[in-house]
Amino acid sequence: MNFKRPLSLSPIHHRFSKTHIEFNKNKCCQVCGDKANIFNYGALSCASCKTFFRRHGFHPEDIPQCDFYGNCEITIQSRRMCTACRFSKCLAIGMSPDLIRKEDFTGKSRSLIKPKQQYLCLSKLGTSNTIFSTMNLLSRDISSLSPDNWILLSNLVHAFDSFAPSYEVKRMIKFLTTTSVDIQYKLQQSLNIVSMICQSIQSSINSTADFRIMTTEEQCSLVQRNTLGIWAFYSMVILYHCDMFDNISSKSIMNPLYKLDDVEYTRSLTMRLDPDPTLVKLIIMVLSFSSNCFTIHADQNMQRDSLLMGTFRLLGSQNAYVEIMWKYMLYRYGYFESAKRFCELIKIMLDEINMASNIYDNNKIHQNLANQIIEGTKRSLTFDGSENIPLWGKNEI
CATH class of the missing domain: 1.10.565.10 (Retinoid X Receptor)
Known part of the structure; x- marks a missing residue:
């Protein structure tokens, strides 16, 4: 899936389009199924998916492609496994980047989503020391x-x-x-x-x-x-x-x-x-x-x-x-x-x-x-x- 072209053309978009027009009686996030009480950026979504969409909404071109051809199931347990499919589902249920308040990405609020880096030395056998940061698997x-x-x-x-x-x-x-x-x-x-x-x-x-x-x-x-x-x-x-x-x-x-x-x-x-x-x-x-x-x-x-x-x-x-x-x-x-x-x-x-x-x-x-x-x-x-x-x-x- 290529986020440089309109995501509305993606097959996964149509797969979830029906969900967008249905009323969610159980107050579940339409992206992952977690508990949700309010509409965020155009769709009923949980706090986690709201934060996720705000983080990626302005720069979808930076999202890595899905390794499984856009077929990942997004649930509470799997929602952090594939950024591409999660973002595509956000769009499919009606969340819009236009509704993100740009001030959310300025000042102190933006610094909160930067992962804290830690460092440790690793000496290769027969080589000089190398400094490197921990794996960026987590943002929170x-x-x-x-x-x-x-x-x-x-x-x-x-x-x-x-x-x-x-x-x-x-x-x-x-x-x-x-x-x-x-x-x-x-x-x-x-x-x-x-x-x-x-x-x-x-x-x-x-x-x-x-x-x-x-x-x-x-x-x-x-x-x-x-x-x-x-x-x-x-x-x-x-x-x-x-x-x-x-x-x-x-x-x-x-x-x-x-x-x-x-x-x-x-x-x-x-x-x-x-x-x-x-x-x-x-x-x-x-x-x-x-x-x-x-x-x-x-x-x-x-x-x-x-x-x-x-x-x-x-x-x-x-x-x-x-x-x-x-x-x-x-x-x-x-x-x-x-x-x-x-x-x-x-x-x-x-x-x-x-x-x-x-x-x-x-x-x-x-x-x-x-x-x-x-x-x-x-x-x-x-x-x-x-x-x-x-x-x-x-x-x-």
Whole structure:
């Protein structure tokens, strides 16, 4: 939907036009269904939708387009999820920008709607400090997330985005699909892609305070236990966003390394991924601090390692991310939708771990690469063991 042309031509406008001419006997907001007592800007609406319309009425061209083709249902629970559809429904029920008093946007009243920014430092591994503001998900936060929760969530998303190899992977995919290369070269590039993805996810985890305060032995144990499972999940996310599965030529890039059935099954799993990237990043971080996120381990000494002796601290970190994820979902989607999304993410993760375990068992090239990456990561942690300084994380740590 393009707000630079008259919104009266939008299909969603006609869908709600009947509501505009009907008398609302129950005194419900005609936009979201919340309680409403007076007409605001031409239609019966609640205080929240009144404020929303006043905020966007003069500059609809700044509203981002809907990601779901203008078909979002606007309710009390979902009204903050899609600005485009909410604004379109406001127009559809008769709210008019011409009725907004321009003085509402001057002086002190305008400053009230500016979100307060908070700042925290994030040190990239091997780079200088970066200052950045918290995620602008809220203009007036009514969620149960505390300010510290929002800062931690913002830092988490920023860490993933900072280390994400999407640009490099896209460039390699484009090169391999437009250039004639031999099978051996394709195999090497496939190995480079999956290796790059693994290194990026480990860098994101390594930057957290929860990981950095662990002893070197605990860090190495966590890498051994969880890298393969999380790596496979994150690979699905990155390859999906890099359009790896869009056509036969791009999918064939992985054929020298993986069987066609494995590539197709991976594609089918990506189709089930939650479209909310923040939620996906949160579940990855939750699983990163699991006591075990893979089903194959040949090292019998893992049953006696130091990580299990301090599980309370490990699970404390995991529970902190679970709590933030659940509060975030409740704010965005409401209870029942959150429960469904959470269950689906867990099902995808279990299917992915099963697939990754089978590949590890049956694909020696992949197995050798995985073992090399894990051992290399553990060696680097041992070398840097004296520098376990939290880069970002919970304030109380």
